[in-house]
Amino acid sequence: MRARKIGVLTGGGDCPGLNAVIRAIVRKGVQEYGYEFVGFRDGWRGPLENDSVRLDIPAVRGILPRGGTILGSSRTNPLQVENGIRRVKENLADEEVEALIVIGGEDTLGVAARLADDYGINVVGVPKTIDNDLSATDYTFGFNTAVGIATEAIDRLHTTAESHMRVLVVEVMGRHAGWIALHSGLAGGANVILIPEQRFDIEQVCAWVTSRFTSSYAPIVVVAEGAMPRDGDLVLKDESLDSFGHVRLSGVGEWLAKQIEKRTGKEARTTVLGHVQRGGTPSAFDRWLATRFGLHAIEAVRDGDFGKMVALQGTDIVRVPIADATARLKTVDPALYEEVGVFFG
Incomplete structure (x- = not known):
């Protein structure tokens, strides 16, 4: 029986902790579930142009403390490319990719939500942004380092x-x-x-x-x-x-x-x-959070729980609809800003 093949991509701005997510996904996916992995290069450009690389355990050794992403990233938007969605679907099918783990921020995950909800592609999201502005998760990795x-x-x-x-x-x-x-x-x-x-x-x-x-x-x-x-x-x-x-x-x-x-x-x-x-080495907290996100993302794939994003709520990693997580930004409460105003001047 052929092993399931899972795709992984990192989109948007680079961020400390991306490699920790990739490492956790591959380590658990290979060791516990026997999956095969393909990494798409440079965010959505990878599946759009079918530019990929094999991911296995040797490929992710030593990347935990490294900043950036071994897969590369970009701000490519397939929704703005002629026949972009059709090309993505065809290339995923050609690679025999059954599910795609998308690691990104508001824009990258916004595309993932459209692909899941409107085009039936099996997608699991992982939140990434140093701005910490994604709703539904208390923190995103990269923020602590920044x-x-x-x-x-x-x-x-x-x-x-x-x-x-x-x-x-x-x-x-x-x-x-x-x-x-x-x-x-x-x-x-x-x-x-x-x-x-x-x-x-x-x-x-x-x-x-x-x-x-x-x-x-x-x-x-x-x-x-x-x-x-x-x-x-x-x-x-x-x-x-x-x-x-x-x-x-x-x-x-x-x-x-x-x-x-x-x-x-x-x-x-x-x-x-x-x-x-x-840029540079992620903090201990970001390595910890990114690793947990990766472990739970591959569990969501195993469970067939697609269209979901993993999120930190309290100390628990939960799953929320990607569309809900990108529907609005998480911004600073005016009361919190007022609280620190005593130090101004």
Whole structure:
């Protein structure tokens, strides 16, 4: 009897912990269920163009602590490609793939939900995003690592800010959700934290900055890339779009530093952490969470529980419909943001 063949892909931005998921899926799938695995390269481009590689236990040895993904990733959207869905279905059939495990964020899993609900493809989802903005799961792997990297950067910038008595603006990732900014800003002792969920008043920001200088300490301002001024729109370097229609963010930190310098007369500089936040070795927590997600994803395949995503709720890994998990973003509660406001200024 032929062993069942399972496909695996990683889509969207790379993220610490992706390799841990792949390793767990393959190890358990081969050892306990006798499955065969094929990895599709570069996200949805792999099944779209039938570009794949065999995955077995030797192929996943030693990848647990590695950042990035051995399968590669991309923001390819088969829903926007002519005959894209037909090509994906035909290529999965040609490879004799009976089920597909999709590891990704809102966009990648959104495609997975369409394939499962509208086209009958056997899909299991694994949530991945450093922004931690997927609903239905308490945490996504990669977030803990990103917060740790941002916090360390803020810690280091305090000494430079105080040595030169200048304002340092730290721009972190966060398109629609300010979880990284909030967690790293609070942990790093920032004096101002700006998030996409709460439009900011530039005059209030400058007042907090000025207040900080009266204490003989220099201020650190942490701003999420998607944060917006009360009387303006997104600050962008350019308006180019990716294949999912998203503008490429970055620029609010530099804009904010110039505004602060202009309005307060204090020297201000910007540090954009950018891709540093999602590169490199995953934290112990992210390795643990990613591994558990992988183990439970292959169990969902074994059970034939398709159209579901594995999720962390409390300390338990549960299954939820992929469509429900991507229906809305998990954003910062205004009450939580207000809670940390005591440290501003």
